[in-house]
Amino acid sequence: MKLYITIVLIIIVPLISIIFITFNRFRRRQKLNLHLNSNNFIKKINKLIEENKYNLLEERRKLKKTDPYGNENLDKWIGNPPLNEKEIRSNISKGASKFKEGIPYFWLNVIVKDFVNIESFFHGWNSYITVNPSIEDEIIGSIRKLNNYEWHLFIASIIEKKCLILIEDSNSITNNNYKKGIDFEDKCFSRLSKKGWKIDRTPSSGDQGVDMIASIENLRICIQCKDHNKPIGNKAVQEIYAGKQYWNGTHAMLVSTSGYTNSATKLAIANNVYLISEVELDNIEKKGLLQNDLPENGVRQHFMRATSNNGRLVVSKNQDSSLLSVLQKANALIIRQPNEPPAKKGDLISYLDLD
Numbered sequence: 001m002k003l004y005i006t007i008v009l010i011i012i013v014p015l016i017s018i019i020f021i022t023f024n025r026f027r028r029r030q031k032l033n034l035h036l037n038s039n040n041f042i043k044k045i046n047k048l049i050e051e052n053k054y055n056l057l058e059e060r061r062k063l064k065k066t067d068p069y070g071n072e073n074l075d076k077w078i079g080n081p082p083l084n085e086k087e088i089r090s091n092i093s094k095g096a097s098k099f100k101e102g103i104p105y106f107w108l109n110v111i112v113k114d115f116v117n118i119e120s121f122f123h124g125w126n127s128y129i130t131v132n133p134s135i136e137d138e139i140i141g142s143i144r145k146l147n148n149y150e151w152h153l154f155i156a157s158i159i160e161k162k163c164l165i166l167i168e169d170s171n172s173i174t175n176n177n178y179k180k181g182i183d184f185e186d187k188c189f190s191r192l193s194k195k196g197w198k199i200d201r202t203p204s205s206g207d208q209g210v211d212m213i214a215s216i217e218n219l220r221i222c223i224q225c226k227d228h229n230k231p232i233g234n235k236a237v238q239e240i241y242a243g244k245q246y247w248n249g250t251h252a253m254l255v256s257t258s259g260y261t262n263s264a265t266k267l268a269i270a271n272n273v274y275l276i277s278e279v280e281l282d283n284i285e286k287k288g289l290l291q292n293d294l295p296e297n298g299v300r301q302h303f304m305r306a307t308s309n310n311g312r313l314v315v316s317k318n319q320d321s322s323l324l325s326v327l328q329k330a331n332a333l334i335i336r337q338p339n340e341p342p343a344k345k346g347d348l349i350s351y352l353d354l355d
Contacts, residue, residue: 038131041124045155048111049162056106057163062201063102078156079104083149085122101203103156111155125151184227184278185211188255191281196335208246209239217303217333219352221274222249226256233260237267237275250354255281288313288332290347297340305330306351313351330354 049056063077081104082088091098092108099108115121129146146154189199189212197214210222222244226232236254244252253274254260260268260275268275291314294304305316308331316330333352343349 034127035131037124037127041128042132044114044124045111045158048114049159052106052110053162053166056159057166059102059106059203060163062203077102078160079152081107081152083152085118088118103159104152105203106159107152107155122151125154184257185225187278188212188223188225188281191278195281196337202247208243209236210243210247210249213247213249216335216352219251219333219354220247220249221251221253222247223253223255226254226258228256228258231259231261231264232256232275233264234267237264237271237273241271241273288349288351290315290343290345290349293345294336294343296342297336297338299338302336304334304336306332306334308332308351308353313349 060074060077063074065073065076067073079098079102081098082091096108099105112118112121115124126148129148132146134143134145189201192212192214193199197216200213200215202208202210202212209224211225212223214221214223222240224236224240224243226236232254240252240254243249251274252272253276254268255276255278257278259277265275267273288306288308289312291312294315307314307316307329313332313334315334331354333354334349335352
């Protein structure tokens, strides 16, 4: 019996040792892979954010809402996307309505694209939260534990931290072209808004050459703003023309502080692209001689359909824009401001060309 036990021990003990050593090696390898996946995940995220930091900052600026007391609302910038994979896929299959702007747009169209697919992103994310179970959250301002559904807050926290550094460090934004471009775009936005246009800024990523879209009634003017030292060439004309098609615009317009090359002017004429200066933004309407009297306007802004022919402006008697016949005949739009005084036949008034 003793001999039997001895023989069993001689066989079993080494076998157990081998199994234990193999298991430990497997665990170490598994742990190493986990750490490598985690490290690769965060390196890739930081790299993408660093490469796109100025576009992200500009997009944050566009989507941020500030009340008269200086309080900031970042809801549109941070977004509210679905958090689990099933809901994410469902939303994307239905048009990706939760990923149209701000950080969710950047996640889907830049980060996920770099990871190849959603599965790869979440594989890296799960590795990361296993190795790093807590985060210093810039949004709520404290350290907290992470769970699987907090990938969006995690990404938003890193992006927001990067943006705040850029905002606080005046030396971080030293690119004069970037600053000039932002300032000039804001100036154009302000001028058009004061003239009664509804202005929609396009996302910084994927704007297709269009900085903003100015709308009144069924007019959608796609605008690109250029604050350069040299005349603008063909490339900008090509971009805004293509951008007008992409954003379903009715008109395409370039606004420049430095004029345009002869080649760009010819190309713009051939493609019905408007080339104007900053000053002309204040008066992008045309002038026409009124052919019938207009009474004093009421307390609301009024859009009136008209027909323009050789500089003569005939206001349509029927102003019901729901009628197709009214829309087909009108090629001009008169914008009357609240309480605007009467206008008489023969007066020179401003109008917008609908052709």
